[in-house]
Amino acid sequence: MNVLVLNAGSSSLKFQVIATDPDRIRQDTDERLCRGAMERIGGEAIVTVETKSGPRQKFTAPIKDINAGLDFLLRWLVSDQSGIPEVRNLSDIQAVGHRVVHGGEVFQESVLIDDKVIAGIEECIDLAPLHNPTNLRGIRAVRDLIGRDTPQVAVFDTAFHTTIPEQAYLYALPYHLYRRHRIRRYGFHGTSHRYVAYRYRMLRGISRDETNVITMHLGNGCSATAIRSGRSVDTSMGMTPLEGLVMGTRSGDLDPAILTLIATKEGMTAHGVESMLLTQSGLLGISGLTNDMRVLQEELKDHDDRRVRLAIEIFSYRARKYIGAMLASMGGAEAIIFTGGIGENAPDIRARICNGLEWAGVQIDDVRNQQTRGKQADIGVEGSKLPVWVIPTDEELLIARDTVRCVLGLPHPA
Ligand code: ADP
Numbered sequence: 001m002n003v004l005v006l007n008a009g010s011s012s013l014k015f016q017v018i019a020t021d022p023d024r025i026r027q028d029t030d031e032r033l034c035r036g037a038m039e040r041i042g043g044e045a046i047v048t049v050e051t052k053s054g055p056r057q058k059f060t061a062p063i064k065d066i067n068a069g070l071d072f073l074l075r076w077l078v079s080d081q082s083g084i085p086e087v088r089n090l091s092d093i094q095a096v097g098h099r100v101v102h103g104g105e106v107f108q109e110s111v112l113i114d115d116k117v118i119a120g121i122e123e124c125i126d127l128a129p130l131h132n133p134t135n136l137r138g139i140r141a142v143r144d145l146i147g148r149d150t151p152q153v154a155v156f157d158t159a160f161h162t163t164i165p166e167q168a169y170l171y172a173l174p175y176h177l178y179r180r181h182r183i184r185r186y187g188f189h190g191t192s193h194r195y196v197a198y199r200y201r202m203l204r205g206i207s208r209d210e211t212n213v214i215t216m217h218l219g220n221g222c223s224a225t226a227i228r229s230g231r232s233v234d235t236s237m238g239m240t241p242l243e244g245l246v247m248g249t250r251s252g253d254l255d256p257a258i259l260t261l262i263a264t265k266e267g268m269t270a271h272g273v274e275s276m277l278l279t280q281s282g283l284l285g286i287s288g289l290t291n292d293m294r295v296l297q298e299e300l301k302d303h304d305d306r307r308v309r310l311a312i313e314i315f316s317y318r319a320r321k322y323i324g325a326m327l328a329s330m331g332g333a334e335a336i337i338f339t340g341g342i343g344e345n346a347p348d349i350r351a352r353i354c355n356g357l358e359w360a361g362v363q364i365d366d367v368r369n370q371q372t373r374g375k376q377a378d379i380g381v382e383g384s385k386l387p388v389w390v391i392p393t394d395e396e397l398l399i400a401r402d403t404v405r406c407v408l409g410l411p412h413p414a
Contacts, residue, residue: 361385
């Protein structure tokens with residue numbers, strides 16, 4: 001089955017076509033036929049695409065909205081230009097899987113999309129006003145352009161975290177706010193945390209029930225999850241993806257009274273402050289330079305800039321503190337897993353986070369750590385009490401596999 005995986009953002013559309021089916025899933029032989037992204041939709045969009053055989057292509061095209069973006073993508077996919085022999089007609093795309101950000105308390109796993117599911121995603125718009133509407137636009141665009149007969153599946157960022165118990169998901173606010181507005185921790189990056197936990201248990205040859213790990217997704221957005229018996233029992237992101245770790249441009253945790261203080265002192269609205277916490281804070285805010293960890297590390301090496309050093313130190317310290325919190329919340333773990341752009345590719349950051357966790361049994365092997373970039377590996381010292389792994393995430397693969405399972409009515413094992 002050729003599955004088109006779509007991740008529709010406000011001005012971007014990321015896509016992959018993955019050939020998979022139950023046999024391929026079992027044998028781990030799914031095939032990525034192409035991957036790419038359209039950025040800056042709304043004007044002259046930048047399109048990058050890569051197929052399994054051809055070189056990476058980059059070009060621009062005027063694309064006014066998601067519908068136009070999908071139309072462009074579908075035409076390209078079936079054209080000779082794409083060089084994908086498996087996709088010659090639209091009927092060669094047998095299903096579409098969507099990343100949907102917020103599934104609220106309604107969606108506990110991936111689902112086949114029908115009108116009821118669309119209404120359910122609409123109900124969650126209040127919880128994710130920026131993301132869910134664009135995800136819905138993607139779903140409707142597929143109905144318009146490929147047709148209603150092609151099955152579509154929604155895979156939610158929040159679904160993996162619906163197993164978090166009440167004591168971890170409720171905030172200490174007046175309880176009626178939860179009842180009235182569903183204000184609680186939902187958690188995000190669920191597909192990534194679930195994928196790396198699944199990979200880990202495959203690598204170790206253990207069952208889901210035996211999987212007790214802390215997963216650290218460190219990319220532009222960052223989150224930590226405590227996974228006990230294969231299920232999420234706590235996570236650092238909250239009602240929205242703003243809580244928890246220091247991120248590229250997001251502040252993560254802070255004293256909520258600071259919001260009013262900033263608004264008063266700086267003459268800003270509540271929305272203005274929130275937007276600052278989302279887009280001007282984190283690594284960017286502290287360093288005053290960039291949200292890009294790679295650039296910060298180069299800058300630190302070349303100029304030893306004080307604020308750049310601070311940004312890296314605060315980022316690493318917060319991540320270490322959360323590992324401690326997650327260890328306590330789940331009653332000890334059997335491994336720590338790093339993933340995401342930073343988690344997979346930045347050995348120095350992993351070392352900074354792990355140095356200071358010796359009390360918990362963490363001991364990084366410096367050589368193995370330095371040699372591990374973008375590939376899976378155990379980077380702990382042989383025999384250390386709490387092993388540390390790097391496992392590259394692959395959310396699109398999990399979305400494609402969930403899509404196949406939902407379309408065929410199979411259970412979700414991962
Ligand atoms: P997103 O959350 O947007 O999917 P990614 O998971 O791709 O983002 O992570 C982006 C982050 O990973 C950026 O801060 C980038 O600098 C960092 N990163 C990627 N490669 C490296 C590297 N080799 N060294 C350090 N940081 C890296």
